[in-house]
Amino acid sequence: MILFDDVYKSYPNGTNALNGVTFQIDDGEFVFIIGPSGAGKSTVIKMLMHEEVPTGGTVKVGDFDIKKMRNSKVPLLRRSMGVVFQDFRLIDNLTVFDNVAFAMRAVGCSKRTIRRRVPYVLGVVGLGHKAKNYPPELSGGEQQRVALARALVNNPHLIIADEPTGNVDPEMAREIMELLNQINRNGTTVIVVTHDSTLVNEFNKRVIHIEKGRIASDQIGKYYAEE
Amino acid sequence: MYFLQTAFHSIRKNYLMTFASVFVLIACMLIIGSAYLCSANISAFMDELGEKNEIVAYIDDGVEESAYNELQDEIEAIDHVVSVVFVGKDDALAAYQKEFGEDGEYLSWFYGEENPLRNEFRIRVDEGHLDSFQQVVKKISGMEEIANTSDSQEIVDVLLSLKRVMDILGFWIMIILALVSWFIVSNTIKLAMLNRRHEINIMKYVGATNSFIRVPFVLEGIIIGLIAAAVSFGAQWVIYVYLLQPLVADLQFVATVPFIELCPVIILYFGGIGLFVGIFGSAFSINKYLKV
Numbered sequence: 001m002i003l004f005d006d007v008y009k010s011y012p013n014g015t016n017a018l019n020g021v022t023f024q025i026d027d028g029e030f031v032f033i034i035g036p037s038g039a040g041k042s043t044v045i046k047m048l049m050h051e052e053v054p055t056g057g058t059v060k061v062g063d064f065d066i067k068k069m070r071n072s073k074v075p076l077l078r079r080s081m082g083v084v085f086q087d088f089r090l091i092d093n094l095t096v097f098d099n100v101a102f103a104m105r106a107v108g109c110s111k112r113t114i115r116r117r118v119p120y121v122l123g124v125v126g127l128g129h130k131a132k133n134y135p136p137e138l139s140g141g142e143q144q145r146v147a148l149a150r151a152l153v154n155n156p157h158l159i160i161a162d163e164p165t166g167n168v169d170p171e172m173a174r175e176i177m178e179l180l181n182q183i184n185r186n187g188t189t190v191i192v193v194t195h196d197s198t199l200v201n202e203f204n205k206r207v208i209h210i211e212k213g214r215i216a217s218d219q220i221g222k223y224y225a226e227e
Numbered sequence: 228m229y230f231l232q233t234a235f236h237s238i239r240k241n242y243l244m245t246f247a248s249v250f251v252l253i254a255c256m257l258i259i260g261s262a263y264l265c266s267a268n269i270s271a272f273m274d275e276l277g278e279k280n281e282i283v284a285y286i287d288d289g290v291e292e293s294a295y296n297e298l299q300d301e302i303e304a305i306d307h308v309v310s311v312v313f314v315g316k317d318d319a320l321a322a323y324q325k326e327f328g329e330d331g332e333y334l335s336w337f338y339g340e341e342n343p344l345r346n347e348f349r350i351r352v353d354e355g356h357l358d359s360f361q362q363v364v365k366k367i368s369g370m371e372e373i374a375n376t377s378d379s380q381e382i383v384d385v386l387l388s389l390k391r392v393m394d395i396l397g398f399w400i401m402i403i404l405a406l407v408s409w410f411i412v413s414n415t416i417k418l419a420m421l422n423r424r425h426e427i428n429i430m431k432y433v434g435a436t437n438s439f440i441r442v443p444f445v446l447e448g449i450i451i452g453l454i455a456a457a458v459s460f461g462a463q464w465v466i467y468v469y470l471l472q473p474l475v476a477d478l479q480f481v482a483t484v485p486f487i488e489l490c491p492v493i494i495l496y497f498g499g500i501g502l503f504v505g506i507f508g509s510a511f512s513i514n515k516y517l518k519v
Contacts (some may be wrong), residue, residue: 075437077434
């Protein structure tokens with residue numbers, strides 16, 4: 001469960017990124033977070049990963065209290081989630097297999113587990129045949145699916161996708177969204193930050209709309225749901 | 228295994244900077260090693276001189292040979308003198324001749340009347356009372372029948388002050404060079420981090436701990452340090468055996484310490500410096516990049 005309770009965030013330069021944001025996301029939910037640039041979406045995501053800490057209020061991710069937790073526990077928090085970024089963040093000189101395996105090595109998995117798990121996850125995202133390719137040889141949509149495989153490989157409870165369709169063509173975007181939807185159906189909580197109104201409208205999920213650091217609306221349905 | 232692979236990969240990618248740091252480390256190690264070798268040789272030489280414990284008293288030419296026995300008794304009576312041996316001037320010349328080998332042949336012209344040497348007594352002082360060595364020397368040189376004396380104490384004193392200067396100088400050179408190598412190695416590692424900051428960033432996001440991220444870089448530092456230590460050891464050996472020892476051998480009167488005897492300390496120095504600079508140079512340079 002994710003809980004934002006009256007969360008404020010102001011930066012030393014005086015910007016107030018969040019002004020009293022409150023929402024709760026239960027286990028197994030699929031949620032879109034939408035809003036214009038600079039509305040505070042990224043800050044929300046960064047707080048979930050403990051990249052930023054709230055200046056006021058409480059943020060809870062599972063058992064972790066983001067504001068109070070010790071720095072040494074941050075790796076544990078991050079292992080409980082998988083993150084997908086708009087720019088994929090793959091390592092160009094590692095193969096697709098190694099890019100995914102990298103996430104498992106980083107948390108100390110055994111070679112045997114890695115050899116069994118990576119092909120399985122690549123199969124899930126439909127890239128089993130590209131295991132030996134390098135990221136620059138792949139299309140944007142394929143790269144994003146590698147990133148998704150990497151996010152999934154450690155079996156997280158939560159997937160955070162930050163503009164996952166921002167750099168891929170519309171058809172691929174739908175496929176990726178479909179994939180996320182499927183992952184969600186298997187019980188994983190999915191949070192997608194996006195600008196893509198078409199996709200949001202199509203999938204008919206819960207939509208949290210953030211504007212100027214506040215929740216503008218929070219309901220099931222369309223991109224700019226009527227108030 | 229994964230850590231080592233990563234470290235070697237980074238070394239290959241960064242070979243210029245790696246080469247530079249290995250080179251600087253080698254230079255530092257060689258200077259430190261050479262300073263140590265010099266100092267060790269000086270102390271060995273001093274020990275050798277000290278062990279001689281011998282005063283040579285040259286008998287005045289005006290003294291009749293019949294008086295020699297009486298003179299010997301007189302010297303033997305001095306406190307702490309354990310032995311007095313008479314060496315005739317022809318014997319002394321023969322000893323010189325032997326020491327110079329073939330070159331000493333021309334010395335044979337000087338036997339008999341032409342011999343420029345003096346008859347002498349070789350005197351040893353009780354090992355337990357070497358502190359009164361100088362007193363004995365004073366008493367003997369004060370005797371009327373003795374023209375002059377020679378002993379190795381003066382050379383020992385000069386060498387001692389030389390060694391003291393070398394030790395102090397060596398210490399500071401070592402400190403400064405250690406700092407320089409630290410700086411170079413930590414910059415190399417920083418560059419390696421910079422090359423891999425993208426990877427490190429991703430590692431942080433997937434939940435790698437800081438120590439996990441740090442290990443390959445510390446390994447890289449250790450590898451650099453150990454390579455430098457190994458190369459320096461080889462170079463030091465060559466310099467010592469093929470350059471320094473032949474040079475000193477020309478001076479004839481000094482024997483150098485064999486490299487085998489000094490190499491454990493050299494290994495300890497080089498390995499220690501390599502490991503220390505490698506580990507700490509890398510471990511501290513990483514911290515900045517781990518805050519994500």
